[in-house]
Amino acid sequence: MTLQSWTTKDIPSQTGKTVIVTGGNSGLGFEAVKALSDKGALVILACRKLEKGEAAKEKIRQSNLTAKIEVMELDLMNLASIHSFVAKFKNQYTHLDLLLNNAGIMMVPYQLTDDGFESQLGTNHLGHFALTGLLISVLKNTPKARVINVSSIAHKKGEVDYDNLLFENGKGYTPLKAYGRSKLANLLFTFELQRFFDTHKMDCIALAAHPGVSDTNLFQHIGSKWLMRILRPLFLFFIQPAEMGVLPELRAAVDKHAKGGMYYGPDGKREMKGFPIVVQATQAAQNKESARKLWKQSEKLTGVVYTV
Numbered sequence: 353m354t355l356q357s358w359t360t361k362d363i364p365s366q367t368g369k370t371v372i373v374t375g376g377n378s379g380l381g382f383e384a385v386k387a388l389s390d391k392g393a394l395v396i397l398a399c400r401k402l403e404k405g406e407a408a409k410e411k412i413r414q415s416n417l418t419a420k421i422e423v424m425e426l427d428l429m430n431l432a433s434i435h436s437f438v439a440k441f442k443n444q445y446t447h448l449d450l451l452l453n454n455a456g457i458m459m460v461p462y463q464l465t466d467d468g469f470e471s472q473l474g475t476n477h478l479g480h481f482a483l484t485g486l487l488i489s490v491l492k493n494t495p496k497a498r499v500i501n502v503s504s505i506a507h508k509k510g511e512v513d514y515d516n517l518l519f520e521n522g523k524g525y526t527p528l529k530a531y532g533r534s535k536l537a538n539l540l541f542t543f544e545l546q547r548f549f550d551t552h553k554m555d556c557i558a559l560a561a562h563p564g565v566s567d568t569n570l571f572q573h574i575g576s577k578w579l580m581r582i583l584r585p586l587f588l589f590f591i592q593p594a595e596m597g598v599l600p601e602l603r604a605a606v607d608k609h610a611k612g613g614m615y616y617g618p619d620g621k622r623e624m625k626g627f628p629i630v631v632q633a634t635q636a637a638q639n640k641e642s643a644r645k646l647w648k649q650s651e652k653l654t655g656v657v658y659t660v
């Protein structure tokens with residue numbers, strides 16, 4: 353093995369580990385559930401549509417009859433759903449080795465979550481912020497727990513306007529701006545979460561990853577379906593399959609050399625594809641004051657206050 357060619361073969365046994373993967377029914381999440389359950393982890397496949405989750409579980413079971421996968425309902429666009437997911441999880445489990453905050457939407461038209469948040473920030477950041485905060489006590493109970501947030505190259509163009517975090521009434525909204533903001537938020541949150549773990553001396557680390565550009569269902573809102581169908585062969589030339597795109601998430605999740613605050617992405621040109629290595633987040637993503645402000649606003653909006 354070289355550092356540049358880390359693959360699923362490098363994942364150590366996950367037997368005895370309990371893992372949550374959000375958005376586990378599709379794309380990168382599906383690949384993560386598959387890879388981690390193949391290595392023996394008990395994986396909670398968190399998804400908003402149970403039937404999609406069950407179908408994904410069945411698909412994985414076709415090649416791994418003994419895969420330990422439990423499908424549980426979680427809608428990140430609804431705080432009540434996040435609370436009930438966590439309540440159900442805590443009823444059954446006392447440990448959580450890995451929380452893989454993977455689910456996401458990209459470049460959708462302006463719309464609101466059930467709680468009135470702009471949907472991209474609401475799903476990609478606020479939903480995961482609430483989920484993680486509600487799971488802090490279980491993470492604290494688990495030695496060497498990890499939280500992984502999935503960002504994007506798009507964070508580089510992201511900006512956060514703290515006077516109009518949610519593009520109130522669509523003011524200033526473009527699908528790309530909102531996606532960039534949400535993916536920048538994923539990184540700001542990761543680094544602040546690591547500082548939270550350090551401050552509270554928790555045996556837990558927070559890391560981030562991005563998949564470059566990977567062939568998943570994420571692109572369904574970009575352009576017309578017909579145009580996408582025509583452009584798809586060209587598009588496929590520049591991107592990588594989901595099995596490759598998931599590797600940075602997986603490496604962040606299991607590599608024994610990984611440290612809190614690290615950010616993994618593909619090693620290819622412009623980080624668009626390739627094998628997972630440590631990559632750089634922008635200065636904006638590493639801004640501590642900005643991270644603190646985002647945390648405060650996220651606590652206020654979601655009502656989830658982090659306590660240990």
Ligand SMILES: NC(=O)c1ccc[n+]([C@@H]2O[C@H](COP(=O)([O-])OP(=O)(O)OC[C@H]3O[C@@H](n4cnc5c(N)ncnc54)[C@H](OP(=O)(O)O)[C@@H]3O)[C@@H](O)[C@H]2O)c1
Pocket residue numbers: 374375376377378379380381398399400401404426427428429430454455456457458475476502503504505562563564565566567568569570571597
């Ligand atoms: N693919 C790429 O090139 C790329 C690039 C950069 C970053 N990413 C990031 O990678 C992550 C995974 O995306 P993907 O590419 O695998 O896309 P995908 O195939 O569309 O998967 C996204 C997953 O998120 C779930 N999801 C969406 N909204 C949700 C909600 N409200 N509650 C719970 N689950 C929800 C989806 O569920 P449904 O199936 O029910 O819709 C699906 O399972 C995202 O965070 C995305 O931003 C992807």
